[in-house]
Amino acid sequence: MHSVGRSWLLLTGFILFYIIYLLFGALAFSSIERPMEDKLRHDIERLKEEFLNQSCVSAASLELFLNKVLTANKYGVSVLHNSSARSNWDLASSMFFANTLVTTVGYGHPTPLSDAGKAFSIVYALIGVPFTMLVLTACVQRCMQPLVLAPVNLLQRSGLKPRPATVLHFILLLIVVVLCFFLAPAAVFNVVEASWSFLDGVYFCFISLCTIGLGDFVPAAQPGQQYRALYQLAVMVYLFVGLMMMYLLLRTFHKMADVHGLTTLLQLPRCEESVLEEDTEPIVNNGPSPRLKDKPASKPLDPGSQPSYNSINKG
């Protein structure tokens, strides 16, 4: 029990540190970017007033005005009247931005305006991205027993052979993930975001959970949304749990591919034990070093040498 306790303590520590790191990022980004944003917003509003006050609009003056409008828009400052009160760098929005950085989703709305913000983004992601991967890996590891190993064992005990059991389990898990992390959230976004269709919602969920993060659909970006900070927090939790489930799905697929011999066929590292030469060979060498040129670039896989393989074939 001691080690189980230590394992959960470590995970809780990871998650707590993750939240603290996001809060720190939120504070830092907010304090770096907010003054720049205020200045840009003030400039663009003054420019708009000047543009409206001029007696005749020439093509050249319109071009110049639109150029500045589009530049400000690139940095998340909209010239439109109804969005002028909203900041992209309040605490919740900054935390949302920090979260999209460390999860590598990166919608790009908003983006840092200042050089200091850009430099800080690099340093912040440099620590945050590997740490987030670490937290996600640790979480997925704790979910493998209840969500993968136990159900497969259950299916086997109900009379299924090993290979069909893994396939059936993967299909069931896939259905649950699609329902809970794509279709259900898409329906919620369809209701909450006025301009999003159901397809837009599915598209947003997919593009986010694959960490592509195009940024053409970003939640809580419409003006006048209620409980905006709470909504952004909910999306952040959705992104984290969703990414965890995607990673779990990937690992389950990898394990299933192992069982079916797919990884061996494609000469890739296996999920349970890596069997290719560069993986089985320790990185350091304590005995006399073999001459490198005598070694083949990659070692053939001998199915007979893989115990879990043999046990499958027997099953």
Added chain:
Amino acid sequence: MHSVGRSWLLLTGFILFYIIYLLFGALAFSSIERPMEDKLRHDIERLKEEFLNQSCVSAASLELFLNKVLTANKYGVSVLHNSSARSNWDLASSMFFANTLVTTVGYGHPTPLSDAGKAFSIVYALIGVPFTMLVLTACVQRCMQPLVLAPVNLLQRSGLKPRPATVLHFILLLIVVVLCFFLAPAAVFNVVEASWSFLDGVYFCFISLCTIGLGDFVPAAQPGQQYRALYQLAVMVYLFVGLMMMYLLLRTFHKMADVHGLTTLLQLPRCEESVLEEDTEPIVNNGPSPRLKDKPASKPLDPGSQPSYNSINKG
């Protein structure tokens, strides 16, 4: 030699299929999105003309005009005069977009306009993202011997102990990657892209190779750039090789962490052999199933049971 040949044949096949898949994506995206883009561009130009022709500009008409301009801009159609001739969905740009989808970088400039484009993006990424990961994994695997194992052996033969050898090798690899994939490309972008500072270049390289892809800096997006298609192709190759090197760096770090006992300390799967319960235990169970409630949630790590650990401690 037979299996070495098969291994390289497989890799060549993967890369060829990857290129064909990108070309197919380029053709599909171009044919789906180009008509929509042309229509939007035509609409926005007509709107601009109408706006210029009106006798007086009211705040309301400006607001309406700017709203449409910003919506068009979101889909990559700029109202500015100097960028009106350039399409975001020519073959090279579409291929660039397909590439940012499958690598999960996802700058978001441009983004699909039509529902058909969004649906196709989902299907395309659904196949493309795992396949790209497969190609990258296969490439990294072939690079492990010449870039990681051989240099570490060389350092050991020159008299270094195993642990310092792995650390020194990792630092050297890190320096090479930073120089060749961050600083050198940043210098090139600084020259090629008129409005990018050197910091912008470093920021772009970092944000891209971490697959965050904010999209505030996208190469070949300025109007009037020469050899645009060739330039986009070069950036695509840079992205692919860069991502490969980032993955190699990550695996090298993981292997180094194994050697130094860091993964054991954090109770994470090891790089060479996974030692945690859910990894050592086969996913399928051929014997009588143990009662799940009797099993601890996670198994303690016994350093004595790890052969490569013992060999390191001896070294």
